[in-house]
Amino acid sequence: MIVNRWLIIILAFTLSACAGVTQPLKFQGTEAITKDVYARTGKTNGVVLLDINWGRWWGCGGRENAQLVGLAFDKLPALSPENEAEPSLAIHSPARLMVNPVFLNQAFSLEPGEYALSAFSIKVADSATKVGFLTAQRSQLYKGGKLVGGSFTVKPGETVFIGNFYLDCAYGPTLWRYYPEGRAAFDKQIAEYKSSFPFLDLSDVKYRLFKTSEFGQDYELVP
Numbered sequence: 001m002i003v004n005r006w007l008i009i010i011l012a013f014t015l016s017a018c019a020g021v022t023q024p025l026k027f028q029g030t031e032a033i034t035k036d037v038y039a040r041t042g043k044t045n046g047v048v049l050l051d052i053n054w055g056r057w058w059g060c061g062g063r064e065n066a067q068l069v070g071l072a073f074d075k076l077p078a079l080s081p082e083n084e085a086e087p088s089l090a091i092h093s094p095a096r097l098m099v100n101p102v103f104l105n106q107a108f109s110l111e112p113g114e115y116a117l118s119a120f121s122i123k124v125a126d127s128a129t130k131v132g133f134l135t136a137q138r139s140q141l142y143k144g145g146k147l148v149g150g151s152f153t154v155k156p157g158e159t160v161f162i163g164n165f166y167l168d169c170a171y172g173p174t175l176w177r178y179y180p181e182g183r184a185a186f187d188k189q190i191a192e193y194k195s196s197f198p199f200l201d202l203s204d205v206k207y208r209l210f211k212t213s214e215f216g217q218d219y220e221l222v223p
Contacts, residue, residue: 007092007213011073013148013184014084015074016032018102019148020074020086023132023133024092024121024123024135025070025072025090025092025119025120025121025135026088027070027072027086027087027090027119028086028088029090029091029092030090030091030108032106032107033047033107033108033109033197035081035199037109038109038199038200039192041109042157042201043108043156044111044112044156044157045109045110045111045112045156045157046110046111046112046154046155046157046158046159047107047108047109047110047134047154047158047159047160047200048089048107048152048154048159048160048162049105049106049107049159049160049161049162049193049205050106050161050162050163050164050165050210051103051104051105051106051163051164051165052068052071052091052103052104052106052164052165052166052191053068053101053102053103053104053164053165053166053167054067054068054069054094054095054099054100054104055067055100055101055102056099057060057101057102057107057166057167057169057173059169060124060167060169061124061169061170061171061172061173061174062172062213063124063125063160063172063173064124064125064126064127065124065125065171066122066124066125066167066169067093067099067123067124067167068093068120068121068122068123068124068165068166068167068175069092069095069121069122069123069133070091070092070115070118070121071088071089071090071091071117071120071165071175072089072090072091072117072118072119072120073086073087073088073090073115073116073118073152074087074115074116074118074138075089075110075111075113075114075115076114076115076116076151078110078116078118078138078178079144080143081139081203082138083119083136083137083138083139085138087118087119088110088111088115089108089110089115090102091106094132096179101163103166103178105111105192105193105196105197107193107196110154111152112155112156112158113153113154114151114152114153115151115153115154116139116141116142116147116149116151117147117149117150117151117210117215118137118141118149118189118200119135119136119137119138119141120135120141120149120175121133121134121135121136121137122134122167122173122174122175124173126139126184134173134174136175138150148214149209149212150177150210150213150214150215150216151210151211151212152208152209152210153164153208158204158206159200159201159202159205159206160206160208161186161189161190161205161207161208161209162176162177162208162209162210163177163209163210163216164177164178164179164180165177165178165181165185165210166178168215174215175215176216177209177210177215177216177217178184178216179209179216180220181219182221183221183222186200186207186221190202190205193205206219207220207221
């Protein structure tokens with residue numbers, strides 16, 4: 001499975017380079033959930049919780065450093081297969097230079113349904129002046145009608161935790177979905193969300209990770 005995963009990743013980034021994709025994602029970022037939005041949509045939409053680490057990883061996969069700078073997801077069925085089409089959820093790094101290498105709480109109100117990874121972008125540097133981007137798009141993440149990247153689901157009125165997103169550097173910089181192991185670690189993370197978003201009802205958060213065979217490992221929280 002490891003060989004298969006990295007063949008896909010290498011192919012995706014090779015195709016991106018051939019297509020001249022050297023810039024980060026340009027989609028309009030999705031606003032984080034607010035108290036007003038939650039009051040209006042709490043019963044009809046779902047709330048998606050995740051953490052993202054936007055910090056640099058030094059010595060990542062043979063690069064001087066690498067930094068995740070953008071993620072995008074499409075609500076299925078996707079409205080358009082075009083790479084330039086706006087996704088349902090787009091999340092960008094708040095900065096490129098001064099970003100602490102820590103996981104930051106994210107929360108979004110989304111229409112119920114299944115959401116597929118449709119793009120991600122990683123800034124890579126070999127020196128202070130040699131900087132570029134590895135950008136995977138729909139044309140690489142949707143193959144033959146199959147979802148190469150993975151997906152998550154959210155139901156009406158539900159709050160779901162889908163994981164912690166950062167990089168993996170074993171073979172080269174790429175996206176990776178991590179997770180808190182065990183009930184104590186999960187409860188600690190939920191406490192952080194309560195502090196960041198005190199207006200959310202987090203009494204029954206579903207632990208349902210972004211499901212992927214390419215950018216993370218399966219894990220289920222034991223009741």
